[in-house]
Amino acid sequence: xxxFQTVKGFRxxxxxxxxxxxxxxxxxxxxxxxxxxVEYEGPTLESTELLRKKSGDEITQQLFCFTTKGGEDxxxxxxxTPTLARMAATRQRxxxxxxKWFQIGPCYRYERQQRGRLREFYQFNVDILGEASPAxxxxxxxxxVESLRAFGLEPGDFxxxxxxxxxxxxxQNARQLSEEQSAEFLQIIDKMExxxxxxxxxxxxxxxxxxxxxxxxxxxxxxxxxxxxxxxxNLEARGLWQYVKIDPGIVRGLAYYTGTVFEVFDIKxxxxxxxxxxxxxxxxxxxxxxxxxxxxxxxAMGDVVLxxxxxxxxxxxxxxxxxxDQSMASDVYVIVAEESQRNEALxxxxxxxxxxxxxxxxxxxxxxxxxxxxxxxxxxxxxVVIGAEFPMVTIKNLGTRDQMETTADALAQxxxxxxxxxxxxxxxx
Amino acid sequence: xxxFQTVKGFRxxxxxxxxxxxxxxxxxxxxxxxxxxVEYEGPTLESTELLRKKSGDEITQQLFCFTTKGGEDxxxxxxxTPTLARMAATRQRxxxxxxKWFQIGPCYRYERQQRGRLREFYQFNVDILGEASPAxxxxxxxxxVESLRAFGLEPGDFxxxxxxxxxxxxxQNARQLSEEQSAEFLQIIDKMExxxxxxxxxxxxxxxxxxxxxxxxxxxxxxxxxxxxxxxxNLEARGLWQYVKIDPGIVRGLAYYTGTVFEVFDIKxxxxxxxxxxxxxxxxxxxxxxxxxxxxxxxAMGDVVLxxxxxxxxxxxxxxxxxxDQSMASDVYVIVAEESQRNEALxxxxxxxxxxxxxxxxxxxxxxxxxxxxxxxxxxxxxVVIGAEFPMVTIKNLGTRDQMETTADALAQxxxxxxxxxxxxxxxx
Numbered sequence: 001x002x003x004f005q006t007v008k009g010f011r012x013x014x015x016x017x018x019x020x021x022x023x024x025x026x027x028x029x030x031x032x033x034x035x036x037x038v039e040y041e042g043p044t045l046e047s048t049e050l051l052r053k054k055s056g057d058e059i060t061q062q063l064f065c066f067t068t069k070g071g072e073d074x075x076x077x078x079x080x081t082p083t084l085a086r087m088a089a090t091r092q093r094x095x096x097x098x099x100k101w102f103q104i105g106p107c108y109r110y111e112r113q114q115r116g117r118l119r120e121f122y123q124f125n126v127d128i129l130g131e132a133s134p135a136x137x138x139x140x141x142x143x144x145v146e147s148l149r150a151f152g153l154e155p156g157d158f159x160x161x162x163x164x165x166x167x168x169x170x171x172q173n174a175r176q177l178s179e180e181q182s183a184e185f186l187q188i189i190d191k192m193e194x195x196x197x198x199x200x201x202x203x204x205x206x207x208x209x210x211x212x213x214x215x216x217x218x219x220x221x222x223x224x225x226x227x228x229x230x231x232x233x234n235l236e237a238r239g240l241w242q243y244v245k246i247d248p249g250i251v252r253g254l255a256y257y258t259g260t261v262f263e264v265f266d267i268k269x270x271x272x273x274x275x276x277x278x279x280x281x282x283x284x285x286x287x288x289x290x291x292x293x294x295x296x297x298x299x300a301m302g303d304v305v306l307x308x309x310x311x312x313x314x315x316x317x318x319x320x321x322x323x324x325d326q327s328m329a330s331d332v333y334v335i336v337a338e339e340s341q342r343n344e345a346l347x348x349x350x351x352x353x354x355x356x357x358x359x360x361x362x363x364x365x366x367x368x369x370x371x372x373x374x375x376x377x378x379x380x381x382x383x384v385v386i387g388a389e390f391p392m393v394t395i396k397n398l399g400t401r402d403q404m405e406t407t408a409d410a411l412a413q414x415x416x417x418x419x420x421x422x423x424x425x426x427x428x429x
Numbered sequence: 430x431x432x433f434q435t436v437k438g439f440r441x442x443x444x445x446x447x448x449x450x451x452x453x454x455x456x457x458x459x460x461x462x463x464x465x466x467v468e469y470e471g472p473t474l475e476s477t478e479l480l481r482k483k484s485g486d487e488i489t490q491q492l493f494c495f496t497t498k499g500g501e502d503x504x505x506x507x508x509x510t511p512t513l514a515r516m517a518a519t520r521q522r523x524x525x526x527x528x529k530w531f532q533i534g535p536c537y538r539y540e541r542q543q544r545g546r547l548r549e550f551y552q553f554n555v556d557i558l559g560e561a562s563p564a565x566x567x568x569x570x571x572x573x574v575e576s577l578r579a580f581g582l583e584p585g586d587f588x589x590x591x592x593x594x595x596x597x598x599x600x601q602n603a604r605q606l607s608e609e610q611s612a613e614f615l616q617i618i619d620k621m622e623x624x625x626x627x628x629x630x631x632x633x634x635x636x637x638x639x640x641x642x643x644x645x646x647x648x649x650x651x652x653x654x655x656x657x658x659x660x661x662x663n664l665e666a667r668g669l670w671q672y673v674k675i676d677p678g679i680v681r682g683l684a685y686y687t688g689t690v691f692e693v694f695d696i697k698x699x700x701x702x703x704x705x706x707x708x709x710x711x712x713x714x715x716x717x718x719x720x721x722x723x724x725x726x727x728x729a730m731g732d733v734v735l736x737x738x739x740x741x742x743x744x745x746x747x748x749x750x751x752x753x754d755q756s757m758a759s760d761v762y763v764i765v766a767e768e769s770q771r772n773e774a775l776x777x778x779x780x781x782x783x784x785x786x787x788x789x790x791x792x793x794x795x796x797x798x799x800x801x802x803x804x805x806x807x808x809x810x811x812x813v814v815i816g817a818e819f820p821m822v823t824i825k826n827l828g829t830r831d832q833m834e835t836t837a838d839a840l841a842q843x844x845x846x847x848x849x850x851x852x853x854x855x856x857x858x
Contacts, residue, residue: 004478007501015467018470019468040446047433067495149783234775240779289432328467343662363565
């Protein structure tokens with residue numbers, strides 16, 4: 001066994017792990033496309049200065065940051081929003097507004113090692129830039145919901161906890177908090193759910209208020225609050241309001257949110273947030289030193305918690321396993337029953353592959369029984385047996401065990417007909 | 430305009446760039462699947478020690494290497510083979526042999542800045558582990574060829590230059606070179622094509638031979654040489670030998686190749702190699718300190734030269750543009766002709782999206798003419814107009830300009846029928 005291991009917090013994706021990852025990506029990509037979003041990608045390395053300008057100095061503690069041989073201060077990206085803002089500021093004139101953009105790729109955070117926390121993970125980032133209307137916020141919440149529905153997750157499996165930063169702006173203004181106090185206050189609210197009540201109360205008192213007061217305010221906000229009216233009407237029209245719960249306790253830790261904020265949680269397993277986002281109307285302007293002003297909203301969904309939730313939800317897991325099997329399976333396994341016909345077999349294999357079939361075959365001579373075993377392992381739907389009677393060949397449906405003879409020339413056509421028949425694969429029937 | 434720029438040698442993928450990248454990935458993935466390969470992925474960060482053990486100390490000059498906050502010496506991977514060897518050594522017992530594995534992902538090299546050289550690029554890595562037969566080498570050469578054919582590249586566009594390290598082993602043994610001299614010798618042969626003859630000759634003379642002697646040896650090897658017999662018979666059976674040219678001048682710079690080596694070049698444009706690979710039977714054993722011995726062969730293809738070749742080959746470029754258009758287009762653009770029907774429109778949109786259609790719509794009220802313009806920009810195939818007559822809606826085929834009326838309930842079914850009709854999209858006809 002080799003002594004080399006993965007770097008801490010980084011993952012190897014062996015084929016089945018990779019199939020799971022790819023199925024998640026494919027669902028994300030499909031759902032985003034169905035909602036009229038187009039994909040972009042940025043570099044995985046950015047200047048540390050960009051990240052610091054977005055998130056403050058403390059962020060560097062969580063960065064894989066270093067100096068290149070050329071003296072550039074760079075970091076492996078911890079998130080994609082700074083990259084998006086940079087790209088949008090640079091080229092926004094070239095695109096009709098609003099930009100409806102999504103991205104799928106790795107992010108890196110040097111976090112304390114703990115269960116379920118990785119240092120390299122994938123994110124699905126979805127943003128709308130250049131549109132201030134709540135219709136954009138609604139489109140994003142709808143997309144977040146549909147992303148999870150696409151995995152077979154249902155109303156009882158997850159909930160979108162929705163709030164609006166402006167609720168707290170009012171609350172704070174009434175109490176005349178300074179900018180620093182305000183940032184501190186939002187941190188307290190963000191952590192309130194997991195912190196002991198006494199701790200929260202003490203912190204709030206230092207800012208001149210009480211936990212009771214805050215809780216009373218939270219209790220006074222419900223789905224009828226006018227700040228949610230447009231979003232609610234929109235999501236009701238889509239039939240998706242049932243996935244949403246108003247929860248003013250959601251504020252998102254980050255300083256730059258300006259309006260709607262939301263987080264998506266599973267209902268049954270108490271996992272960490274599956275996704276989170278909101279409106280950040282000032283960020284593009286801030287990162288471009290005011291050169292490009294652009295309202296914006298977006299959300300990010302990570303692969304780790306999502307994969308965990310799928311695993312714990314039988315219907316979703318079953319659907320995922322089927323998709324993984326399908327993505328890894330061969331269509332046809334060619335069995336060379338008579339070694340003298342190998343060159344003929346190679347010709348048949350090449351023809352089928354060029355016609356789009358996924359075809360596997362033992363590279364070297366093997367007993368016929370072993371080849372059939374290999375066909376089962378490759379989860380092939382059909383075996384094609386090439387023997388001494390070539391150009392006559394036998395097709396065997398490995399699901400139904402039916403078999404039939406045909407000629408090499410008619411093979412591709414015959415396979416297409418068999419594949420189209422509903423009984424060939426009970427999963428599709 | 431923001432002052433922030435990409436890190437040198439790193440790329441932004443705006444939506445059309447990203448569509449190109451994704452179409453390349455999709456082709457790679459499809460071709461590999463058709464050949465019975467399954468996908469894996471490793472971490473983008475590896476221990477620097479692993480890379481050094483594979484490639485020697487000089488490699489560190491080309492690495493994005495650094496020390497993490499936890500004191501680990503790590504590097505952004507410059508290639509994937511060390512990761513593959515590490516993974517295979519760790520878990521090979523869990524998989525039937527041979528492993529037919531492929532990978533698609535970013536690699537990083539801190540290279541001198543020059544045209545066409547990037548510091549972050551994508552690679553397609555394809556390897557067969559656990560099979561010593563030339564049938565494995567042939568499967569890889571075939572896959573390399575089919576990968577390029579999948580882009581619409583033809584026999585006149587590219588050539589596989591094929592050689593075998595063992596030819597040179599014989600040549601060197603006859604001259605009794607030391608291990609160091611042998612490595613130096615292979616470097617000279619590798620660079621010979623681009624170096625002035627006098628320089629090559631001088632270097633060869635220092636090793637006790639002449640350029641003339643080497644050229645005579647190269648000239649003596651042709652496609653009838655027995656070392657290529659098995660590979661040739663196999664590729665002839667597949668009809669792919671026409672893409673191959675025997676060229677003993679190909680040795681690949683890296684020390685670890687043990688048999689077949691090949692590089693793929695374009696024919697008309699003099700670009701750098703599109704792909705390269707070969708047999709490396711001792712590497713897994715070397716990296717696992719002898720714990721796991723496994724014959725292996727593989728190749729890597731980069732995205733940068735490939736994209737350049739596609740761009741310079743009209744037939745391939747046309748095919749690519751079409752695939753990119755298709756991947757970015759909406760199927761349906763919903764036009765809200767009567768704003769009071771927006772909630773009904775949202776319901777229709779949601780139903781279509783849930784049925785798998787890619788549907789876009791203006792988020793906010795817009796004149797009908799502007800909405801039709803937006804539909805054209807989104808390259809939508811159909812516009813669906815929702816107006817005062819709802820639930821009657823109008824479908825307009827934006828290709829043929831035909832239009833028809835239907836009800837909201839029958840819409841999805843009607844669109845499916847229209848899409849299936851050959852005249853709906855002349856590109857498909």
